[in-house]
Amino acid sequence: EVQLVESGGGLVKPGGSLRLSCAASGFTFSSYSMNWVRQAPGKGLEWVSSISSSSSYIYYADSVKGRFTISRDNAKNSLYLQMNSLRAEDTAVYYCARGEQVDTAFDYWGQGTLVTVSS
C-alpha cells in the first residue's frame, strides 16, 4: 500500500525557518517524481514545488522561489521541503504527492502537515 506521511509542521514566527519531511513507503520511491502542494485555510490548492526521481529537474512556484528548497533522499525514501524567510501567507496545510513523472498527475497524496506562521 502506498503511504506518504508528512511531518515537521508547526508554529513559527515570521522570518523563521521550518523543514518539512515526507516519508514514503509501499512503492519504489526512487522511480517517482515528488511534489509539494499547499492549501491555505479556506482556500484552494496551490502547487509549491516538484522534483524528478533523480533530482535532475526541480521546479518552484514564483511565490516560494528563493525561499524554499525541495530535496529528496532516495536511500531514506524521504522528501523534504526547507522553508526559510517564512511569511504569514505561507500558513497552510502542506501535502506531499507522488507523480509518475515530473509532468504527470499526482496519483497519491499524504494527509498533510499544518504550518502556521504567526508572531
Added chain:
Amino acid sequence: SYVLTQPPSVSVAPGQTARITCGGNNIGSKSVHWYQQKPGQAPVLVVYDDSDRPSGIPERFSGSNSGNTATLTISRVEAGDEADYYCQVWDSSSDHPRVFGGGTKLTVL
C-alpha cells in the same frame, strides 16, 4: 503564467449529471487532471490525462478536453460526490509549470 478558470460552484440534484468546466488558453493541447477533495481530507485523483480514470474511481466520472475548455462530468450524481473539484495542468513553456484551477464546489441538492 498559465491560468485555469473554474466556476466557484455547481449545484445538481441527485441522479442528475454534473459538469464542471476548466478554462484555459488552448487547454486542449495539454493534459488535464482532476482532483476531488472532501472537507478535512487530502485530494484524490479522479481523472488524469483528460479522460482516464485511476483504478477504484467509478465510471460515473469522466473527462473531456478540447479547444479552450476541459470538462469533468459526473453522471448519476450521489450525495457522496459533494466536494471541491480542482483541475490541473503542466505548462511546459513556463518555469513554474504546474498549475491548479481555483476549484469548484459541487453541491448535491
